[in-house]
Structures are given as structure tokens and as C-alpha cells.
Amino acid sequence: MLRRGLLEARWVDRYENQGKRSGAFSYGAYGTPPYILMNYQADVIDSMFTLAHEGGHSMHSHYSTTRQPYQDSHYTIFVAEVASTFNEQLLGKHLLDRATGRKERARLINREIEEIRGTIVRQTMFAEFEKIIHAIAEEGEALTLERLRAEYRKLLERYFGPGFVIDEALDLEGLRIPHFYRAFYVYKYATGLSASIALARAVMDGGKKERERYLRFLASGGSKFPLDQLKEAGVDLRKPAPVAQAMTRFRELVEELDTLV
Ligand SMILES: [Zn+2]
Incomplete structure (x- = not known):
């Protein structure tokens, strides 16, 4: 199609x-x-x-x-980025299967690592920041610039760890993410990519049955609750397994890149 x-x-x-x-x-x-x-x-x-x-x-x-x-x-945002990143997974696999040189392979693997880091890890950090600032507002406390910066910095330190230099200006980053004006949007990037990694794996390793199940998921549009749509497609996001699998994939990719460069 x-x-x-x-x-x-x-x-x-x-x-x-x-x-x-x-x-x-x-x-x-x-x-x-x-x-x-x-x-x-x-x-x-x-x-x-x-x-x-x-x-x-x-x-x-x-x-x-x-x-x-x-x-x-009309499908929901929760499932929208599953379909898009699913295709990226297929393309990544296609190119990796045909990559000839070390450099080409390293480049493709690095791209996939960056996608997981930027989409699953970073967006989860954004989501956590969002949750924290909503809680502060709900407690009736003021969201001052100092407070926002301090909360954001704490997350940067926790997510990046001690081996990473965090510039002073970086704690302003939390103020320039437009998605925060659409409450609880960003976590859907993380769940979406986790789901698509699992679905793409099932389709690539599977056969006609898995492919048709995926196409049925696309065709279900907005007719069902998103978590149920994904469950019928073969990914249960009510359980931690899909996110854990994505993290396993991340580890494998980093380990392979380590051998290539
Ligand atoms: Zn998209």
C-alpha cells in the first residue's frame, strides 16, 4: 500500500x-x-x-x-507514533542487513541508539518534570523561575549521571519545550517507541499472522481504547515488559557500537 x-x-x-x-x-x-x-x-x-x-x-x-x-x-496520539516509528524500525533493519562496512554499520547503530535515548529516555525525563511541576502547582506553591530550574537540574543530574557535564544554561531547557503546554503529551513518545520496537520485532521475526495483526491494528483507527488496540496487536503496555525489551535492545546496540569504534 x-x-x-x-x-x-x-x-x-x-x-x-x-x-x-x-x-x-x-x-x-x-x-x-x-x-x-x-x-x-x-x-x-x-x-x-x-x-x-x-x-x-x-x-x-x-x-x-x-x-x-x-x-x-481518528486515532489517538498514544498510538500515532507507534505506526511512524514502526516503519523506522523496519527501515533500520533493512539498512543494517545490507550494511557492508564497519563505518556504515556504526552510523546506523548510532542513529538507533540516539533514537532510543532521545525518545524513550529523554521524553520520560520530560514527563517526570511535567508531573513534578503539576504537583507543585496543585500544592498551591509558586512556579518561580528558580524553582523550575532547580527541579529540572535535579532530573538532568539523575538521568545523565556524574560522568556528564551539565552546562548552567541547560536547566532552562525545560522552559522551551512547547509540548508542556499540552499536558501529558511527551510520555507518549516513550510508550510509542517501546511499543513499536516490540511490534516491529514480532513482524520481522514472524510471518503472515504477525503482519496481518499489525495491519488490523492500523485499521482499528480510533474505534477502541488505545491500550486495548495495542494489546490486540501483541504489546501489553500495562506491563513493564515492552519498555524493558526496548532497554535491552538499547544495551545490545551500545555493546555492538563499542566493538565497532
Ligand atoms: Zn510522527
Whole structure:
């Protein structure tokens, strides 16, 4: 389906153009193709990962809007980034299987390590910060600049450990994350990637049954509670196992990178 969308059905406005906005996203309406806006650069590997990512959102939208009535076609954020990062997992595996040199392999592994660090570890730290500042506000205490900086610094120290230099300005970082204005958004990146790592693993190691189960998950759109949708797809986020598995994958990747550089 994605091949047809990208190569025949004109889902993607792919290249930079005068006056075109930057970045990339997937967007469609009920009854339209799930269009993708991109600024694709053929010599930048991240562009290919972005295309795979947005392609995941578009696959999700395509199956949701063609299999569900309008009122059940909108999927939640909780499952949205599962579909996008699932495709990145497949692309990563595809490239790793074909990587010839050490440097190429190291580059791909480093990318995956960074994705887990940035998405699971960092966003969890953001989520913890969010929880802390909401609790402070609920206790009726003032959210002063000093308090926000102090709380953020404590988390930086805990998450990065003593071997990491934390610049003075870094504790201002917590003030520039726009997602904090949409309460409890960020943790969904961490749960989303944990789920997609498990699902992609099941599909890559499995067969037709696993693939069809995944496509059914995409087609369920917004018709069910997200945790139940994922459970039916084979990942139970009510239990710690999917996050633990993602951390195991992280360790394996770091160990392999260690042997390559
Ligand atoms: Zn996305």
C-alpha cells in the first residue's frame, strides 16, 4: 500500500520549493489520500527515515479512514507514533542487513541508539518534570523561575549521571519545550517507541499472522481504547515488559557500537 501511495497515488509532495514550509508531516482528511509534505534530500539518510516515519502515519490514516466510519477514524496520539516509528524500525533493519562496512554499520547503530535515548529516555525525563511541576502547582506553591530550574537540574543530574557535564544554561531547557503546554503529551513518545520496537520485532521475526495483526491494528483507527488496540496487536503496555525489551535492545546496540569504534 505504501509503495503504491509513494510511487503511483501521489501521496508525497517531496522536494523543497520556493515558499514551501520546512519540515515534514502527514496529513489528510476523511476521504482524501493521507498526503505527506516533505523536503526530501536524496543525499541525507535522515530524509529517508523521515519519509519512512511519515509513511507510517500515512499508512495508519489510510487504513483507519478506509476501514472505519468517520467517527471512529481518528486515532489517538498514544498510538500515532507507534505506526511512524514502526516503519523506522523496519527501515533500520533493512539498512543494517545490507550494511557492508564497519563505518556504515556504526552510523546506523548510532542513529538507533540516539533514537532510543532521545525518545524513550529523554521524553520520560520530560514527563517526570511535567508531573513534578503539576504537583507543585496543585500544592498551591509558586512556579518561580528558580524553582523550575532547580527541579529540572535535579532530573538532568539523575538521568545523565556524574560522568556528564551539565552546562548552567541547560536547566532552562525545560522552559522551551512547547509540548508542556499540552499536558501529558511527551510520555507518549516513550510508550510509542517501546511499543513499536516490540511490534516491529514480532513482524520481522514472524510471518503472515504477525503482519496481518499489525495491519488490523492500523485499521482499528480510533474505534477502541488505545491500550486495548495495542494489546490486540501483541504489546501489553500495562506491563513493564515492552519498555524493558526496548532497554535491552538499547544495551545490545551500545555493546555492538563499542566493538565497532
Ligand atoms: Zn510522527
